[in-house]
Amino acid sequence: MKIMIQGAGSNVGKSLLVAGLCRHFTRQGLTVRPFKPQNMSNNAAVATGGEIGRAQALQARACRVAPTVHMNPVLLKPESETGAQVIVQGQRLTTVKARDYAALKPQLMAPVLDSFHRLMAEADLVIVEGAGSPAEVNLRANDIANMGFAIAAQTPVILTGDIDRGGVIAQLVGTQAVLDPEDAAMIRGFLINKFRGDPSLFDDGYRLIEQRTGWQGLGVIPWFADAHKLPAEDAADLGGTRGTGDFLIAVPHLNRIANFDDLDPLAQEPGVTLQIIKPGQPLPVEADLIILPGSKATIADLAHFRAQGWDIDLAAALRRGAKILGLCGGYQMLGREIADPEGIEGKPGSVPGLGLLDLVTTMTPDKRVTETVAHHPTTNTPVKGYEIHLGRTEGPDRALPMFTVDGQPEGAQRPDGRVMGSYLHGMFTEDTFRRAFLATLGATPGTVSYDATVEATLDALADHLALHVDCSRLLALARP
Structure with missing residues (x-):
């Protein structure tokens, strides 16, 4: 049938x-x-x-x-x-x-x-x-x-x-x-x-x-x-404020935002308020956590990010005590440089990143598509997620990875731990990790089971x- x-x-x-x-x-x-x-x-x-x-x-x-x-x-x-x-x-x-x-x-x-x-x-x-x-x-x-x-x-x-x-x-x-x-x-x-x-x-x-x-x-x-409560397919469905908790998470709405369902489990935490910041609006410097989401066009979205003045807002929020997390394309943006020698995303060349992590990303035509099991050393919790990305990211801040995968570093953190990045999507669907991670940032996590909510x-x-x-x-x- x-x-x-x-x-x-x-x-x-x-x-x-x-x-x-x-x-x-x-x-x-x-x-x-x-x-x-x-x-x-x-x-x-x-x-x-x-x-x-x-x-x-x-x-x-x-x-x-x-x-x-x-x-x-x-x-x-x-x-x-x-x-x-x-x-x-x-x-x-x-x-x-x-x-x-x-x-x-x-x-x-x-x-x-x-x-x-x-x-x-x-x-x-x-x-x-x-x-x-x-x-x-x-x-x-x-x-x-x-x-x-x-x-x-x-x-x-x-x-x-x-x-x-x-x-x-x-x-x-x-x-x-x-x-x-x-x-x-x-x-x-x-x-x-x-x-x-x-x-x-x-x-x-x-x-x-x-x-x-x-x-x-x-x-x-x-x-x-x-x-x-279910993952949205269309970025047009994103926007506004979700939740009424005391812990404020702000997310800039990039032009080519990708895998934005990463945010759904956070929005369901009772202690969290999640704000999607549309172009033309400032990033709230009072945010507790700013997440740079995935992007299908990292270099173009980085230019868009700067055109909104969000790079200035991001630096101001960091000075005021905010933590910053980059996911996939957002992780690449946080580094010192994004090199695209083969013109994967446009004209061959390189652009300066936001400079908040000591890393360089090189775009390559090979694409990593895989499910990943990782470990988060800070909270000592296991995490299941997935990766979909082009490019390799290397640099000194990888010495303090956000995760380890089979004993190898994945992602990076600044030495003070206030700026983090990872290629791992889907990390927040893991209830134990999500609660422990939010607790390390000062949030009061609830008892919501994301998978149970979806079911x-x-x-x-x-x-x-x-x-x-x-x-x-x-x-x-x-x-x-």
Whole structure:
């Protein structure tokens, strides 16, 4: 069985819908697998065979299986406004400009279908997530993400509209109006997502959509308030302040911020307030901890960081007693220099770093993608995480590493311990380490279990969808 959830626009909630449906049907005793032919995100996860989008890793967790590269065979990781790194079945293929990607797409349908058929062979049900919207008919030629895939794999489609942003009737009816008849025929039903208030007020609109399109309505889904407890895929979802604790953690929102789900476990600590600082806003010098997050374009984001005046704010916060932690790209920025002799991120050359750690990073084309088990000497706690990065970092401050891995140094610290950096993502999902680390910085850690929170939220999401979606009809539509 197979079914595809497409959206009448971007950010309509497809990823969460697929995760919730994966958990629901898994609890019904089916072997379920998630699949997204093409994803565009810098929030990546390590999977068996390489890297995939973080949303597909969460969906795999909802199915209670380990993620594999076949769940997201094409991953685009934006490096600039017009270019992206192309990951195919977990491995970096190339970097292309947006205008050149169209020429590459015909080569990608074969690995997409190969991965899909592998999943179909091991599952009772594969739930496919589209990308963006099929209404973007200007991108239909050689499409692998929406209707191009649905036609090639003969997978029925459920179209989802987001009523929270308004205009949902036009979203759905208008999508049918612009689609080619063969594509429109693949759509068998629709869902209304993110409803607030009394759903009976939409009864007339719901019937109108059914009448105008001929599609079956499969449900009106109320707003799921606990969505923030699950890892977000889109950096557009970041922002504002989370939590009300006394310990203030500030994080600059870089243009190409990557793997920002590193922050989620911190935001759930009751003693913490997490602030995402948008461009144009100053870094709060009263912060207790400033985290420089991962970046898909370290050199460009370092220039962006300086353009905001954040380098000045960072130095002022450090003088006032703040601690600083750099993660992956943020770690590279903290050094004396970033060298890019082969032009991996642009023109060959080098740029000065922030100079807060005595280190030099050299960009190299080989990419490290691995799960890592480390030890944190300061708190004497084990840590499980993952690495996804280009470049090597060396220098005197590595003599005091933040972690050790198989007895070897990983990351670095300034001799006074107030500036730290590491390539290790996911460190804060480890409850014991997170609590001990925060305690060394003066925070009062709570008793939150991050993994338990994610599991409970996935179960609550599945319950939510089971209550508001006609899952029996959806499953019937998925049958051959």
